[in-house]
Amino acid sequence: xxxxxxxxxxxxxxxxxxxxxxxxxxxxxxxxxxxxxxxxxxxxxxxxxxxxxxxxxxxxxxxxxxxxxxxxxxxxxxxxxxxxxxxxxxxxxxxxxxxxxxxxxxxxxxxxxxxxxxxxxxxxxxxxxxxxxxxxxxxxxxxxxxxxxxxxxxxxxxxxxxxxxxxxx
Numbered sequence: 001x002x003x004x005x006x007x008x009x010x011x012x013x014x015x016x017x018x019x020x021x022x023x024x025x026x027x028x029x030x031x032x033x034x035x036x037x038x039x040x041x042x043x044x045x046x047x048x049x050x051x052x053x054x055x056x057x058x059x060x061x062x063x064x065x066x067x068x069x070x071x072x073x074x075x076x077x078x079x080x081x082x083x084x085x086x087x088x089x090x091x092x093x094x095x096x097x098x099x100x101x102x103x104x105x106x107x108x109x110x111x112x113x114x115x116x117x118x119x120x121x122x123x124x125x126x127x128x129x130x131x132x133x134x135x136x137x138x139x140x141x142x143x144x145x146x147x148x149x150x151x152x153x154x155x156x157x158x159x160x161x162x163x164x165x166x167x168x169x
Contacts, residue, residue: 006064010082011037014065023066036084038114044077044092045122046105052126054095059112061086088112089154092124104128128158
């Protein structure tokens with residue numbers, strides 16, 4: 001028998017008990033006490049080490065009951081709260097850039113292990129996005145549609161930030 005807490009109440013964990021039922025038994029009583037949850041902290045940083053404020057976190061349990069949660073990082077680029085002990089797949093969606101609408105940072109991924117580690121801490125560093133907005137032309141000055149171009153620094157491998165108005169836009 002396994003008991004799961006309600007989805008909206010991550011303050012409890014899951015409880016499991018194995019038991020046998022004899023043939024002809026009419027009533028079986030099983031005590032299941034939900035244990036407490038685990039404290040978790042997720043920190044999201046920019047590639048320069050600064051905190052990523054306002055990033056959306058998608059947390060997905062990898063075992064039953066397979067709950068998912070959506071949280072947001074605070075002014076310190078972190079989220080802190082209670083979760084059911086499990087291994088979580090975490091996806092980070094950087095906040096929208098209201099001014100220009102460009103995607104300055106790529107999505108990030110990580111795994112939060114609340115079963116085998118004592119810290120309950122996950123740090124994810126987001127890289128610069130490889131999405132740019134501009135025009136691409138062939139040698140004959142024909143426009144190229146739907147191309148995806150990735151510009152990287154040949155020495156560091158870092159993605160080169162795209163600046164609108166640059167030569168060749």
